[in-house]
Amino acid sequence: MGQALLDGLLMLLEPTSLVYLTIGMAIGLVFGFLPGLAGLATLALLMPVIIGMEPVQGLAFILGAYGAQSFGGSITSILFNVPGSGEQVVTTFDGYPMARKGQAGRALGVSAASSAFGGMFGVVILLLAIPVALQLITYLRPPEIFALGIVGIMVMGVSSARTKIKGVISGAFGLMLSFIGLDPITGIARMTFGHLELNSGLGITAMTMGLFAVTEMLVLYTRGQAIAAQAPVKTRGAKGSRVLDGVWDTVRNWKMVIQGGVIGAICGLVPGMGGTVAMFGAYGYAKARSKDPDSFGKGNPVGVLAPESANNAKEGGSFVPTLAFGIPGSSGMALVIVILLILGYVPGPQMIDNHMDIVFLIAWICALSNVLASFLGLAMAPLFAKLAFLRPQLLAPPLVAISLIGAFVDTRFMLSVLIAVIAGFAGYVLRALGYSLAGVILGFVLGPIVDQNLGLALQLYGSGFVLRPITAAILGLTLVAVLWGPVRKALRRPKDGPGGPGDGAIVGAGEQAGGSIR
Amino acid sequence: MRGHYAKGLMLAGTAAATALVLTACSGDASPTAGSEDDDPAAFYEGKTLTMVVPYNPGGGFDAYLRLLVPYLEEQLPDTTIRVENQPGGGGLIGANAVYQAEPDGLTIGLINYPGAVFAEVTGTDGVTFESTEWTQYGRLGALPPLVYTSPDTEYTSFDDILGASDTVKFGLGGVGSDAYYVAVAISNVFDFPHEIIGGYPGSNEADAALLAGEVDVSVNSGGAGVLMVEGSGAHGVVAVSNEPLEQLPDVPVIGEFGDADQQEQLAPLASVYDLERMVVGPPGVPEARADYLAEAIFAAASESGYADEMEAASYPVNALNRADTMELSSTVSESIESLSALLSD
Known part of the structure; x- marks a missing residue:
């Protein structure tokens, strides 16, 4: 075990591997910065490039990009209220209000520091959990996953709706939308009206891009002011709003960062739970534990650091079922499996037996890319922060265009673009009426988890599964x-x-x- | 490969520009089309060939096509090739999409032929194809399903299952998957207490359920099943095939069990798996084009590099050319009736 750990590190420290890692990370940061192209799409678009590469270099390149993209996504969440992927909706809750107060630099600092920590934490969890993966999978059966999904539904209340009942309605609306598509247990089409494209549902990317990117740009455009226009001019670069202040926020709240990391790693370990639940869970937890819960949603740095730590810790956790069983622990992991296959490794129990050095190499790449991406991101943050002062007429059109491309790339159906546009206008109305768009997304993500696992649990264990x-x-x-x-x-x-x-x-x-x- | 997307964009741009020029200069485009029919090689120049994988990225079908791309690009140097995953409905969405595509020879798919036949004969909702009507390009692999049991179960042989007194639980990734129908067929023909749980998100999840002891038996095609036996200590109990599996020669085949009547019932099931991973297109693709493309696919799939890469990922390549594939499928078509009876009980 110790030898494999060292072998993995030595493979990564070869100069060529480091060069590939750096190139991958630079690409990842840029992709993460383009809404809708973060996460899954980063891997999908880069996959053709690695065919024929040396395995170590290929892994360094593509996983470096994957590790870096999530910080890129934090940047747009904070600056424009546009999450890079469905998962990062939560970063917008407090990150964006901070940007509107002129504290974009501080918010980016918080995000970078907590992402780096969360990423490292996730890797530690990966290393600890790999040997006991079989036991973990024995205890996390459909009934348990269903129960965790119910926990997620309870968290819907923390969303930013104007009243609690509107928060619940938002979540229920999201749940309803998620049931469009094939029934996971019987395979019967539900509410698809004969459209085969709808069999796999409305699509999380299209929904996120519509409800956040399109809606936000509509709001911005109709307001006609730059995102940070209301910030007093003197707070720009003033004490308390710099990048370093954000790093300090993270250090000061180290306990919350660790707790967020724990929540994230657990969600990663459970196949199918994914980052959205992790980030909502960490946010809800931080808010519940706070002495001043009312400050959440109004620019509280803790509201950024807990979920960001969770999101990055989740990746380490989700590598466990991916490598040990070939079960994707998160959406991105489905493609990691293909990547491993392309490079000649078959994820599964025999991977743990025969290629432990590669497992550790992956862990090292994730750790290094998380930390380096945060440094890179921090160096560039002051530059990016200026975008928040840009006129909406310049900002909105390209952002909407990129978001719609993101929606298309995900499924390659033109219908996804249409769904994103409709969701965008619907989102504008819902938001004006005080409903929570994040609640809709959370419901949308939890629907299939609860649906499928309830069906399986009932089939396998009968209604006694709750016991x-x-x-x-x-x-x-x-x-x-x-x-x-x-x-x-x-x-x-x-x-x-x-x-x-x-x-x-x-x-x-x-x-x-x-x-x-x- | 690295300039794949840039090249694609450029080609698309050039194609669009050419189209504009053509429409602007002459309203009569038919001479061009005519010459392309005579010369399929010219037709594929500058075009984009879409290869549909009706399953999620990460599975065997995905690997068969994705790893084929570089070799097929050598055969069709001026054609852009893209792989598109259209998962869902146990492969039906992708299969339908291929069947309904323009029959111009630019859309092909790697379908699970037995799965498509099963879906058709069981009258599954949303099937828009007829198994006899596909344009067939050839076969990339034939991976007979392997039935295997949990490492620490009491059922270590197929006879144990047939003689079970407790309910035998099958765990499968997706209702309507071919593994699901194999389980249905076996439990229909043989009389033992059983329950089929088909709602797992995928075969990997079903395998994890097997390892966790949640279900007793699972079915998976070829490589994945062999890996479970070799890597995780699962017991391979029976192969749904006419010949023993190359990798597991000691596992008995389905024809060795039951009386003569039961053996006759199950025979078409074993035969349809000779055609498992078939490259198809919509009905009505011009013959010359289909032959040209089929030849390119067969040549690419016969490259040793492709076979080695697939072998490394535990997916054996077993390429069959167009003529032989069509001959095999015509014999299967004759037994579709009996397959229907097998699954509808």
């Missing part, structure tokens, strides 16, 4: 978490009553709130 230990624990804790708030509120109500807050609360609770509790 499986881990499933029961997850569902039970979720129930407690949901009920805790109202119960505590009901118990506390007397505190705020006419008797004045504070003293004698317990006695008061028994007397005054009795009716409403029992």
Whole structure:
């Protein structure tokens, strides 16, 4: 094991491998900066290039690009409220408000530092989890994945809707949209109206590009002002809004960064959960733990660093099922499997037995590219931050065009472009009415997870599946978490009553709130 | 390969410009079309050939076409070749897309021929093709399905399954996948308590379920099944084939089990797998073009480099030319009736 770890590092440290890694990362940063072309599309577009390359160089090149692209996506999320991929919707929650306050540099600093840390953390998880991968997969069966999906649905409440009920409606709307396509258990077409293109659903890229890129540019255009136009001129480059301040934010909140990393790595380990759930989970967690939850969504750096750490930690986690079983742990991992095949490696148990050095090489590439991408990103951040001061007339048209190309590249159906445009206008209306577009996306992502795994769990274990230990624990804790708030509120109500807050609360609770509790 | 996309863009640009010039200069384009029919090589110059994979990236079908691209580009140097994944519906979406494509010889697909036949005879919703009507270009590989059981199960041979008293759980990646129909056929012909769980997202997930002991039996075509046996300690119990598998010669074939009647019922199932990975196009592609393209595909697939790369990924290449493929498929077409009976019970 130790020898393989060293072998992997030595393979990467060869000068040619490092050159390929650097080239890959530079390309990855640029791709990440183009909405819709981040993530999956980066891998898909670069794949033809690696055919015929030496395995080590090919892996360094393409995984370097993949490691770097997520930071590129953070840049657009923060500066334009346009996520690079569906997963990075969450970065926009607080990153964009920070940019509008003129703190784009600080937000980018937070993102870079927490991404780098999260990425490293994920690699550590990968190294720790690979030997016990079989046990992990034994415990994470459809009932457990379904239960985790339910946790995700509960997180929908944290989305940025104007009222709680609108947040729930947003999530439910997303869930409904996700059921368009073939039923995962019976294979019967649902709500496709005979359109074969719809059999695989509306498509996450088209939906994200529509609801975020197109909608945001419509908003920006109608407002007619640059993104950071309302920021007082003097805060540009002032103390508290520089890149270094963001790095300091991350260091100061190191606990939250680690907790975000843990959430991300777990979501990566569970096949099919992916980054969206990881980032929403970390954001919801950070908000729940915060002393000042109301500051979230208004430019709180913690709202950027927890999900960014989770997103990058997820990649390390999702390599575990990918390498150990050939089961893609995230959308990008499906293509990593092809890449490994092209380079002559078959992911699966025999990979762990015969090519452990390659497994570690992959881990090293991910670690190095995460850290280097953040340094590169930080160096360029002040330059990118100026884009937030650009007039919308210059910014919107190219961004919309690139986003629609991204929607097309994902499926190669023209229908996806149409879906993105319709989603864009629908998103504009929904946002104006106070619904949460991020909630719609979360529902859209969770729909298939819950749908498929509920079907499988019922087929395999009957309705008694909820009593499986881990499933029961997850569902039970979720129930407690949901009920805790109202119960505590009901118990506390007397505190705020006419008797004045504070003293004698317990006695008061028994007397005054009795009716409403029992 | 590196300039693949740039080249594609340039070609597309040139093609568009040429088209504009042609329409502008003369309204009569038919002489050009006529000469292309006589000379298929000229037809493919500057065109884009789309190869549809009806499955997700990462599987065997994807590998068969993606790794073929560089070799096919040598055969068709002036043609841009792109691979398109159109997954879903157990391969039906991609197969339909190929069947409905313009029959100009520019859209081909690598379909799972048995799977397509099964979908057709079981009247699966959304099937728009007839198995006898495809333009057939040839076969890239024939990977008979392997039935295998979990490493620590009580069922270590096919006889164990046939004599099972408890319910035998099949775990498969996708209702309507060919592995699913193999499970249906086997459990229809032989009488043992069974349950078929087809809702796993893919065969990898079904394999993981097998390793986790969630299901007892899985079915997978060729390489993937062999890998499970060789790499993970799964028990290969029976191959749905007329000949034993090259890699696992000790695993019995389906014809060795059951009485004469049951053997006769299962015979067409084993035969249809001789045609498993077939390159097809929509019906009505001009013969000259189909022959030309089929020859190029056969030449590319016969390159030793291609076979080596595929072998390394555990997908054996077993190329068959157009004429032989069509002859084989005509014999299978005769037994479609009996296949239908096998699956509809």
